[in-house]
Amino acid sequence: MATYDYDLFVIGAGSGGVRAARVAAMSGAKVAVAEEHRVGGTCVIRGCVPKKFMVYASEFAHHFKTAKGYGWAIEGATFDWPTFLAEKDKEIARLSGIYVRNLQNAGAELAHGKARLLDAHTVTIDGLGTRTADKILIATGGRPWRPSGLPGCDLAITSNEAFQLAELPRRIVIAGGGYIAVEFAGIFNGLGVETTLVHRGPNILRGFDDDVRSHLTEELEKRGIKVLLGTQHTAIEKSAGGFVSKFSGDHETESDVVMFAIGREPYVEGLGLEAAGVTLTDKGAVAVDGYSRTNVENIWAVGDVTDRINLTPVAIREGEAFARSVFHDTPTRFDHEMVASAVFSQPPIGSVGLSEADARKQYGKVDIYLARFRPMKYTFTGADERALMKLVVDCASDKVVGCHVVGPDAPEMIQMAAIAMKMGVTKAQWDSTCAVHPTLAEELVTMREKHQPMGLGQVA
Ligand code: FAD
Numbered sequence: 001m002a003t004y005d006y007d008l009f010v011i012g013a014g015s016g017g018v019r020a021a022r023v024a025a026m027s028g029a030k031v032a033v034a035e036e037h038r039v040g041g042t043c044v045i046r047g048c049v050p051k052k053f054m055v056y057a058s059e060f061a062h063h064f065k066t067a068k069g070y071g072w073a074i075e076g077a078t079f080d081w082p083t084f085l086a087e088k089d090k091e092i093a094r095l096s097g098i099y100v101r102n103l104q105n106a107g108a109e110l111a112h113g114k115a116r117l118l119d120a121h122t123v124t125i126d127g128l129g130t131r132t133a134d135k136i137l138i139a140t141g142g143r144p145w146r147p148s149g150l151p152g153c154d155l156a157i158t159s160n161e162a163f164q165l166a167e168l169p170r171r172i173v174i175a176g177g178g179y180i181a182v183e184f185a186g187i188f189n190g191l192g193v194e195t196t197l198v199h200r201g202p203n204i205l206r207g208f209d210d211d212v213r214s215h216l217t218e219e220l221e222k223r224g225i226k227v228l229l230g231t232q233h234t235a236i237e238k239s240a241g242g243f244v245s246k247f248s249g250d251h252e253t254e255s256d257v258v259m260f261a262i263g264r265e266p267y268v269e270g271l272g273l274e275a276a277g278v279t280l281t282d283k284g285a286v287a288v289d290g291y292s293r294t295n296v297e298n299i300w301a302v303g304d305v306t307d308r309i310n311l312t313p314v315a316i317r318e319g320e321a322f323a324r325s326v327f328h329d330t331p332t333r334f335d336h337e338m339v340a341s342a343v344f345s346q347p348p349i350g351s352v353g354l355s356e357a358d359a360r361k362q363y364g365k366v367d368i369y370l371a372r373f374r375p376m377k378y379t380f381t382g383a384d385e386r387a388l389m390k391l392v393v394d395c396a397s398d399k400v401v402g403c404h405v406v407g408p409d410a411p412e413m414i415q416m417a418a419i420a421m422k423m424g425v426t427k428a429q430w431d432s433t434c435a436v437h438p439t440l441a442e443e444l445v446t447m448r449e450k451h452q453p454m455g456l457g458q459v460a
Helices: 014-027 039-047 046-070 082-104 177-191 211-223 312-327 358-365 410-422 427-431 443-446
Strands: 008-012 033-037 107-111 116-121 122-125 129-140 142-144 171-175 193-198 226-229 232-241 241-245 250-254 258-259 264-266 297-301 341-343 349-353 366-373 387-394 400-406
Touching: 008 116, 008 312, 014 033, 014 039, 014 082, 014 177, 014 312, 039 046, 046 082, 082 107, 107 116, 107 211, 116 142, 122 250, 122 443, 129 312, 171 177, 171 241, 171 250, 171 297, 171 349, 177 341, 177 387, 211 226, 211 358, 211 387, 226 443, 241 258, 250 366, 297 387, 312 366, 341 410, 358 366, 358 400, 387 427, 400 410, 427 443
Parallel strands: 008 033, 008 129, 033 107, 129 297, 171 193, 171 258, 193 226
Antiparallel strands: 116 122, 122 129, 142 264, 232 241, 241 250, 341 349, 349 400, 366 387, 387 400
C-alpha cells in the first residue's frame, strides 16, 4: 500500500475546510490544511462577520432618528470610519487566531501558501514544496466576479476592497441586485454616503419571493437609496471628481467609488484540477454528489467551490458531513432542504422554504397568508416603514412550505421558523402556537385570513 505524508490534505482554511480538518483530525487522522490568505476564509475575513459589524455601525443613524420620536435629543452625532475599521480589524484578527488555535488543538498542521494539485495525491504549496496525501478536500470557496469586457471595469472595487476603504466615500454606485449588493447599499446609505444601487434585472434579489423583493425595494427607497432597475453599466471612466458610471439608456452618474457586487464564482483558478482529473459543472464549480465526492475517488469538495447553497453554515455542515463519512465511519449527507437565510439589508429579511412562485410550480395549489404593517417601534417617528410577513402553505398537505419576513429582527425570527418547517409543521399546528405579545413575530402565528392576490399596493 502506498504511504503518504498525510491522511488528509485540505485546500482552503475557510468555513468548510476548517470544520472538515478539525473533525477529521479528531479521529486521529494526520491532517494538513493549506491557506493562501488568512485562516477563517471569506466569512471571517471579508464576508459575513465584518459585513455584520458594518451593518451594526450603519444602523445607528436610523436608531438616532427613531430615538428622536421618543424624546431623545441627539445632536452632533458623527461617525469616524478609521476608528470603526481599527475595531473591526482587531476583532477579525482575534477570530482568525481562534480558528488557527482550534486547528492546532485538533492536531491539524497549517501550511501557509497557495496549493496546487500535481496529481490526485500530490499537492505543491508555494514556498513549501510538495506534499502527498491519501485523501484531498477542496474547500477553496468563491470570489467576486467582474465583467471583464466592460470598459473601465478595473476602476471598480468589489466586496473584498469595500472592507478596507482608506476613507468613507461621499457618493457610491453599487452594481448588483443580489444580497451582497443590497446589504452594502444599506451599509453605505446608513453611514451617510449618497448611495445608488444599479441592477440590470427588473427587480432585486432574484430567487426570493416576489412580494419580498418589491417590498424591500420600496423600503430601500424610503431610506434614501436611489434604486435603478433595468439598468446596467456600459463603461466606467475616471473624472476630475471621481468616477463616471455610464449606463444603458444613455445616462450617467458620478461617484467617488464604484462597487461591483454582481455575483461570485467558484475559486478554482490555478488549483490544478485538470492535473488531478477533477471535473467541473457547466458553471465552473467542482462537481460533487450528495456526499461531496468528486469524480476522482480520493478527492472531495465542500462549500462555495461546489456552488450548491453558498452560505457559511452550509459549508460548515458539508465539511462536517464529509469528515464524519470518511474519517468516523458514519456516512452522513447534509440535507440542503429548508435552509433558512437572511439578508442584512435595512430593513432585513429572513426567509426559509419556497417563494410563492416556486411553491405554485412544485405543489400546484397553495394558500398565501400575508400581512404588511408598521412595526410598533416606529409609531412615534412618523416614518412610513412597513414590515412584511408571508406564509406559503401547500393546500394538499397543509404544510407551511415558505415563510418570508421583512422587518426588524427578521433574521432572528426565521431561525426559529426554520426548526418547525424542517420538522414539517402544518398551518394548523403553526396556528395552535400561542403568540408572544407585544412582538413583531406574533403576527406570524395570527395570520388566519387567506390572502387574495391583488397586488401589494392594495394590501392593508
Ligand atoms: P471560504 O470561506 O471562501 O474559504 C476558502 C479559503 O480557501 C479562503 O480562505 C481562500 O483564501 C483559500 N484558498 C482558495 N484557494 C486556495 C489555494 N489554492 N490554496 C490555499 N488556499 C486557498 N454567508 C452566510 O451564511 N451569511 C452571511 O451573512 C454571509 N455574508 C457574506 C458577505 C459577503 C460580502 C460575502 C463575500 C460572503 C458572505 N457569505 C455569507 C458567504 C460565506 O462567506 C461563504 O458561503 C463561506 O465563507 C464559504 O465557505 P468556504 O469554506 O466554502 O470558502
